[in-house]
Amino acid sequence: MKTIKILLFLFPFLCFSQAQKIKDLDIFLTNYEYPFPVHFLELNNQRQVLKMAYMEIKPDNYNTKNIVLLHGKNFNGAYWETTIKALAKEGFRVIVPDQIGFGKSSKPDNFQYTFQQFAENTKKLLDHLGIEKTTILGHSMGGMLATRFTLMYPETVEKLVLENPIGLEDWKTAVPYKPVDWWYESELKQNYEAIKKYQMENYYNGKWNADYQKWAELAAGWTTAPDYNKVAWNSALMYDMIFTQPVLYEFKNIKSPTLLIIGTRDKTAIGKQWAPEEVRKKLGNYAELGKKTQKAILNSKLVEVPNTGHLPHIESFDQFINPLIVFLKQ
Template sequence: MQTTATAAIDERFVTVDGFRLRVLTAGQGPVVLLLHGFVVSADDWIPTIQTLATAGYCAIAPDALGFGASDKPGGAVYTLRRYADLNAGVLTAFGVEHTAVIGHSMGGKHALATTILHPHRVERLVIVDSEGFMRLPLFMRKGGSLPFLGEAIAALSSVPFVVNMQLRAAFAQPDRYITPELVARGHKTLSDPAIRNTMVSLSRFYDANDLHGSGLWPRLAEIRQPTLIIWGKEDRLFPVKCAYEAKRVLPHARLEIIPNCGHFPMIEAIDHFHQLVLAFLQEK
């Protein structure tokens, strides 16, 4: 049974470091910053935003630069360090000094970078099926810098058959969650030239967006904030072995593995996910 919280969500646009970012907000109370994954947007967090707001928190969820309705400048502007600075800038734009941070997939990597580079802004950290704990082969890390290869991969990813295949890999129970409408929405997003440009740019400047390549990997040990790692046991995009690697390198982390769940715990195990998050936020 899914959570039925229905707190009203506001949409705002803020300018941070010259970039216009779309931000969803709801609720009043201690702040929770929600960072979404690759290609999607803050809309993935809407049920969680509503749940947090109903539970007495202020949820803030930006569309990351290059995604959703935020600016999509392309090129070398996409780096882990810039994403961390933009996240801190969003907090400043809303008059927030301190926050808990929850990051899913790519957003988990952004949450880690934000915590390392702006430690005084982050009180608690949750990473969910996070990117960054699986070292890709060299050809996958460097292939995007080859002429036209990044563009070809981005174009291929928008083919409906490929969209469906990617979605099926993301869920433990794909037939429950994948609909023709979801595939069509994925096709539309991935066919957007601006989104494709973001994908190509992130591939071309892979090292600047990688925990190892950016030099941030050794600094994971600096994270002293209480940390919760949530992982779907059946995640086929970032297998559960990545969760154990995250637990190994994060000194103050607790690991919760959700059975019968894939890459999107906040969708596929929504009640369990929200219970874990709220209990963690309420710990003294």
């Protein structure tokens, strides 16, 4: 009994100690080092000058092929580290932007987020780098952006790769709408424990390791910043973009050879917790959504990654990278 009392007394301090391990980050991640040098492209968007951060890795054994990696909603370009290294080793030139509102890029006070705007910004980056043809790979929200980019600039996209993209179903037809202000208040409550709990339950099937920890800490580091409200506001605007701008109705218009890499354990569906129970059970079923999407996109191939959730390139790297490289070399 005495031991239990001591543990109960120490518990708040143990929790505080864990929180102290999380490195405080500013909202531009200036005190966080990315795995490769970061450059900035100046953009004129919506009557303001913004900076778009990006990494460009051109290996000595460059094979003349390029690939753009587009991050998801809860991440930034840094989480592509192992993917970049593997692709560069094979001779691919790799371009990894942080979209506006993410990572080291600008966090505007006001911005009308659209996938079209993101696509246009990405095209400006490619033009700046002198890249006329490339593969586009998008994960999660990046998959929605990759789809929009391919539809807008088909002449630029040699191949399209979608890794567990969100937006494979139209949530606004099944889930009650939440306004931007609601998302903003929700994002203001984010902290390390909430982020870890969400990722462990929704991404990794209750498992946790140092690699998962690294990305949770990066996501949580700026939640204590004095101007974190800017990050929260931009995040809220992007939730509204994701919810109201579906791309799945246009999959039939994609002409580029396409590879779908789908972790079949994934159950991601924004807002499904507010849907009626009978609807909620049907949402985010990637084991079925992957097959359905493959049928909708002409000239597409599906690679299923079993026992894997929303992040195959983090959770099951070999099963992600091997079919990707085979596809890129075809």
